[in-house]
Amino acid sequence: MATSRGPTPTPWSYFFIRLLFKFVLKIFYGTIVIENAELIPKNGRPCIVCPNHSNSLTDALMLVTSVSSSKRNLLRLTAKSTLFGRRNFTSWLIESAGTIPMMRKKDFTDGEKVDNSQTMTKLMEALELGDAVCLFPEGISRYHPTLAPLKTGVARLVSDVLTRNRDTPDFEISIVTCSITYMHREHFRSDVLVTFHPPMMFRPSTHPELLDPVQYEEVRNITARMHEQISHGTLDSPTWELLRIGKLAARMYAPLGTHMSLGDFVRISRTFIESFKDVTVDERTEGPEGTYAQDPTTYRANQLMGDLKVYQDKLAALGIKDDRIRKPLSRRTILVRMLIRLVWSLFLFSICAPGLCLWLPVFGTTRYAAHHYTKTGPVHDTWDEIAQYKLTYGLFSGLLVWFAVVALTLPFSVITTPLVPIIMWMTLRWFEDAVSAFRAFVALLRLLRTGKVTLKNLYEERRDLHSRLVEHAVGTLGLPADPEGYFAGVEGAHKGQVKGGWDSGARYFSVRRRRKRDWNETLRLYDKVDYPNIDS
Structure with a gap:
């Protein structure tokens, strides 16, 4: 049944979308780390990419931009059918990228029959051409700390494709699971980890139990293996x-x-x-x-x-972080550090102030859009789409700012056309450092205002906790006894890691991205440690 036509050519719109959103995602998220991309089968070898689904359309965009064009010229996506046929940017985006509509029972509660037979046929034909298809096995996007139970649809699709090609024993199809971890998925300049896992390979000759008549126990086993791989690569927490x-x-x-x-x-x-x-x-x-x-x-x-x-x-x-308790500081040292942080933050704020005028319409538009959308439903059903709204509104408002400045400076548009995005990017970099310095100043101020008795009790409590935590980590979990020394020697500078004082200092002033000492960091004047009530 397999055809020799070769994989589907890349639509021009897909190439444009991948390039555009690779740029947009790198602005919205501070650091995007991609691990094991070399495990993805090369172009022409049919595979199904299966990630977790916690950030709505942003997940699909993250996958499209994470899979190198040298590996796959096209990643065929699926999306809920209710997104198609609308006169908006989202609908145009998914349709022009060759996305296949998928009907969901929850979207058709008025008695209309849910029939995905044509969708499954299109997916099988795409796989037989050697395409890569992206399916979200959870079947739903939601703002929740744990994976939803996986549907068996991916394993059944593999079974159907193998059955259609049972007369070609060496026909091979693979499942590549992927774990996407957003440190704070909806916050500007947060960090993202995309980890691909070793593919599961299937052939008619080696997996006869998946050929019709199917042994459904094997379908459930494949689904369980997929769940284990995805869960193993992300922060899968029940609460x-x-x-x-x-x-x-x-x-x-x-x-x-x-x-x-x-x-x-x-x-x-x-x-x-x-x-x-x-x-x-x-x-x-x-x-x-x-x-x-x-x-x-x-x-x-x-x-x-x-x-x-x-x-x-x-x-x-108290509004302080554990690191402030780890190393007790004298009041004089706190005052000196406060002065340094304040002066440095004021200096950075002053040099980025002109450029912030360009960013204010973008910040205002995205904030309004996200705030308005969160009122439309409960947390678990709306917060997973905040990032996509911020990305979309931020993109349009940013382009309007760019075009407006170019139009106002028309005699000098040859200069302002490239200069505006450069100024906006450098402003963002300086603004990140300014916010970080000011946040440190505020934390030191709170530390100074905390009573000596309270601090002493926290120091003692922290010392006891750290001792027990290290005992648990090393004795029970088998983690290294010296994490600072161990991780300093692990290769990974290309994956968001800084090594040594010089590299750390240079990364701080890097034009591409700022150095992250704390992966929990976002572009906020306070540290994000709490989460919204999922039942609100």
Whole structure:
């Protein structure tokens, strides 16, 4: 059944969209780290790319721009059918990129029959041509810290394709799972990790159990393997609270200044989250006559998780970070550092002030659009689309600013046409550093205003927590005893990692992107450590 026509040619609109949004995503997100892109099968070999789905249309754009054109000339996307046929930018975007509509039961509650038979036929034909198809096996995008149960549609599609090509024993199709981790998916200048996993290969000759009549137990096994791979590469947490605790544990274990990549930070955070998944704070009790109600390891993990939550709540109430408690500072040192941070932030604010006039319409438009959209529904059903609204409105408002300035300076448009985006980019870079410096000033001010007794108690609480956390990390989880030394020697500078004082200092003044000492950082005047109520 397989054809020799070759993969589908790249539509001009797809090439344009990939180029445009690669630029837009690199502006909206501070650092985008792509891992294991070499695992994606080359052009002409049919494969299904299966990522997690937590950020609506932004996930698709992230995949399109993460897959190199040298690997795949086209990534065929699917989207809910209700997005098609509308007279708006989103509809044009997905239709012109060769996206295939997919009907969802939740979108047709008026009794209309959901029939995806034509969609599945188009997908099978695309795969037989050697195309790469992107499917989201969760079947739904939502603002939630954990993966939704995966649908079996991907495994069944593989089965159908193999059955259609059963007379070609060497016909091969692969599933490439992908984990997308947004540190704060909806916030400007946050960080993103895209990790591809080793492909699962299938042939009619090696997987006869997937040929019609299908052994559905094997379909469920493939789906379970997909879930395990995707979950293993991202922060899959059952609750926001546990995600918050896992990130705190990772920052305490590998403190500020540790030269670790974004991928390392995500994997360390996930390790702690996994170790706390099966325990709850409410179970921190002892059995009769001093015996443990659980085994000692679980009991200690319970205690540690509960105490980490209490400690983080105290830090959030004071508006300071764990790093400020890790190294006690004298009041004189705090005052000197406050002066340095304030002077530096004021200097940066002053030099980027003219360029901020160009950014204000963009910031105002995106803020209004996001604020207005969040009122249309509950958190879990709207917050996953905030980033896409910010990207779209930011793109249009930014282009309008550019065209407006060029039109107003028409006699000098040859100069202003390239100069405006350069000024806007450099302004953004300086503004990031200015906000970071001012945020440090405010944190030091709060530290100075905190009473000596409170600080002393926090220092002691932190010292005890750190000791128990390291014991848990090394003794129970098998993590390195010296994370600062270990990660400094791990190769990964090309994946968001800085190595050594010189590289760290140079990255701070880099034109391309600023140095990230804390992967939790966003372009905000305060640190983001809490999450919205998912039930609100």
